[in-house]
Amino acid sequence: MKKEKNKLRSHCPVNYGLEAFGDRWALLILRDIVFRGKRTYGEFLKSEEGFATNILASRLEHLIAEGILQREVHEDGRKDVYSLTEKGLDLIPLIFEMVLWSAKYDSRSEAKRIMRLVELIRKDNRKISQKVIEQVRRGEGIVTEYLL
Amino acid sequence: MKKEKNKLRSHCPVNYGLEAFGDRWALLILRDIVFRGKRTYGEFLKSEEGFATNILASRLEHLIAEGILQREVHEDGRKDVYSLTEKGLDLIPLIFEMVLWSAKYDSRSEAKRIMRLVELIRKDNRKISQKVIEQVRRGEGIVTEYLL
DNA sequence: ATTGTCACTTGCAAAATGCAAGTAAATTAT
DNA sequence: ATAATTTACTTGCATTTTGCAAGTGACAAT
Structure with missing residues (x-):
């Protein structure tokens, strides 16, 4: 293949x-x-x-x-x-825009469980993405911190 | 089908x-x-x-x-x-993030022909998206205005 | 009335996908 | 040391999706 x-x-x-x-x-x-x-x-x-x-x-x-x-x-x-890689990490803002869109239009979206994060993305995607990029670079997942 | x-x-x-x-x-x-x-x-x-x-x-x-x-x-x-639709128009910020990413990583990207727009997306995606959404809603394409 | 345009549909070969069942290398258990 | 397990794949094959090429039917232009 x-x-x-x-x-x-x-x-x-x-x-x-x-x-x-x-x-x-x-x-x-x-x-x-x-x-x-x-x-x-x-x-x-x-x-x-x-x-x-x-x-x-x-x-x-x-x-x-x-x-x-x-x-x-x-x-x-x-x-x-x-x-x-850095190129991959730079996709995070895009993924976040996708989350934002789905949170708005999928009434059953699981995004409801990370509303804190969704709200931060809405306010300033660039800023929160930068923070998350650093977390992921360190090998951390991001879910837990933004749960609720 | x-x-x-x-x-x-x-x-x-x-x-x-x-x-x-x-x-x-x-x-x-x-x-x-x-x-x-x-x-x-x-x-x-x-x-x-x-x-x-x-x-x-x-x-x-x-x-x-x-x-x-x-x-x-x-x-x-x-x-x-x-x-x-409005749901479709709301995808514009996401598409713009994609453009931004490709402009950064594809050395032969045609995004080079719309650097003015790319720069505006980088500065404030939300703001320029809103403007473009209104244009597209009116039935206008967006290319020409941001050419160069 | 005839011809052209437009948005599709249909048929079929080729490619991609989805399982189930391997395989080989590294670790763990005995 | 040997055997059993775990892990990351590969392989074979049936099903599904894709990509052409060639229609079709509704409307428009002449």
Whole structure:
């Protein structure tokens, strides 16, 4: 499944984003890292949306190829640790805009459980994103702090 | 191809966004409306990324079902006019974050041709989005004003 | 009346996805 | 040391989605 298709359909900025991370499963991986502090293949597999094993592997590979993720070895040599590069961390403001939108339009959104965070995003996405980027860079998940 | 699958995989705000508009082709339709002022099936079909006719039709239908687009009749009875609902207009800040990210990381990004806009997004996405939302609501495309 | 335009639909081959069942390497248990 | 477990994948195959090419039916222009 080598997808060495270095040929973008266009360099329209929207299209570039779509090709880099705009796949359903790819974005869920990023979510798992940012919101749930996940870092290993096995942890991603457990996500409620249900990754197929091969799809998860191909998306991780793709995100690494795009420079959004990096893979390192775990202290437990069986595991790999996936983490966001700077390019990946810079997607956090975008993910937050998505959360804001869903919080507004999905009446059953689980965003209701992080209203403190949603409110901060609404006030100043840039500012809260910067703070969260630093947390995630340190390997922390962000959920707990903003619960309620 | 009735995709009456009212069952979201989850109400995670990221997942909700993905299911609503997070499809490659769906977002390109939104881009065409916002940045290029397109409004008809035929105009979308001409996009550089190359829509397949059936995919375009199914995505338009999906976006309408999600309440992101609305269809009206054109004065020329053969044509339909597609436009963003308020829910759709509210996606503009998100699209702008995407543009910002791509402008930063795609060295060949066409965002370079709208650096004025990119700079405004960086300074205050909320503010410029509000302005653009009003333009798009009036049926104007936004490109020309921010060219250079 | 005829021809052209427009928004689709249909049929079918090719590609992507989703399971289930491996496999190989590293760790843990005995 | 050996066996059993855990982890990160791969592989095979059925199902689904995509991408063309070629219609079709409603309206418009001539």
